[in-house]
Amino acid sequence: MATDVPPPLPPAPEAPGFRAPPLLRQIPKLARYQLREFRRSRRFLAMVGIVLVVGAILTAVLARYRGSLVANPVGFYGNGWGSAVGYLIVLAAILFGGDAIAGEFQNKTGYFLMGLPVRRSTVYFGKLLAVYVAAASALLLYLAVLVGNGVVYFGAGAFPWQLGVSLLLALLYLGAVVGVTFVFSSLFKTSAYGFVLTAVLLLFGFTLIQDYVSVLAHAEPWMVISYASGTVGSVFNAPVNWGLSGSWVYMHGEIEKNVVVKIYTVAGVAEGLLIMLGYLVASAVGGLWLFEREEFT
């Protein structure tokens, strides 16, 4: 029996003018101009200033007190990098990413971008790439200061392998945190809301949730990004927990009288990697979904 098949649609006419480059080529193009804007902005100067001040204080303290801080390269980089970089990552992500999407609405720069033949995903990932590179530049500047000090105390060849692993984990953690800031920034059209919510969540919120899950529910807080951040520093501690389950301590009577409670403190490296990757992917999908729904009213 013959069925009625609708005739195929005629091909869409060719658009006059230039053909816009494909998505993957437009993203770095937009990111390049966004980065130029960042580089000239006060917030970038502020971030560089903070890193240089912290670096100067570190250098002065090392020069004055030395002691156990410079006993060996692993301990030096573990203290100087592993313990500190998490704060820098959060600060850089808030500073550059807190208003990344909300600011496009509030400052009306989004109306300029959306008049161009670009998809929303181009704008979203172009900005995300720019924020990531700007924040990573701040981290690398701090690392350069630290390595400069390390070379003074241990020589040019004394770089422990833990520093390389920690750097890779830090860069992945930065990606996940920037992704999270973009999700919250996509919820609003006002920069201040984006900044405040992102700052509250990254500075206190996730840590509180981690504590609630770990201490009150006695469960492993694998769903919290801050739990994964500990791996950036924990790779400097021997033996390294490379596994898919976190490290823990037993607390005797400190949570509840006469009760021993198992408290998870830091994720295993493989587990941390999965948590960070999970946040990276989920935040990219979720943030873009929010941005796609938001109208430039």
Added chain:
Amino acid sequence: MSVPSLEARGLTKRFGALTALDHLTLRLEGAKCVGFLGPNGSGKTTTLKLLTDMIYPSEGECFLNGISTRRDRTTALAGAGVLIESPEIYPSLTPREALEMVADVRGVPSAEWSPRIESVLSEVKMSEWADRKVGRFSKGMKQRINIAAALVHDPAVVLLDEPSSGLDPRGMAEVRAILRDLKRSNRLIFMSSHILSEVADVCDEVALLDRGRLLFYDTLPNVIARFATSRRSVDVRLARPVDPSRVTGPIAALPGVQAVASLDPQRLRLQIGGGVETEERLLKSLVALDLGVVGFAESESALEEVYLSQVANGE
């Protein structure tokens, strides 16, 4: 049948219980300037935002150069230049850098960036500011850069949302001069405005929107002939001052002219009868009088009368 440069089919936008645009159907072809008139909140900007996929339709669809903006915004906007809601450019960028970004993202070959950017900056009279930061510019200067950004790829369709809105008189005059120059190029200009003098001065056709509904779309003379209740009038602009007592007589004797009034030494308002053909004959006759005619346009008052009567009728 040729592909329309701009088309809306049953385009509707609702914000909750409010219908901002109600089944707009409009089809624009060819090179001309179309004024999109309407009071505040009538749906003009909503239409332009729908046409550029900045907001999404509740019903219907719209096309630029035959391509659905909702289904393929990248291709649809490739041939369009857009200025909506007086957008802001990243303040640390210079006009040259901002225009480079536009050309780069639009896929203009890099060898063409410099001549194109120089050309559009010259067109909007911003060449000497090309390397200063946009953040320090006045609103009028920013608007001129926005217009340049909409033109850098020589688009077939230009969408402008109240291009002189919020500018001081000088800024408005500058933008209007740019629009007149734009008209000489072979492109469709679709411009929303509620400045009637601007529309009367620049546009060939007019669409009037009120409370989300299209009231009419036609050529400016037809609209005035159809809806204006009193006699029509045209304003004639002269290159040099004239003595009204010496020119009004000969002009009043021309076919179709019913009255002549001098607005100032270089502007006359003629009340006329008849349609477009009469206007054409009259213009030729005026030029033959060697008065230095440099402007001949429907007077604002005629369009204003139509606007007020139609918008009021809709209430």
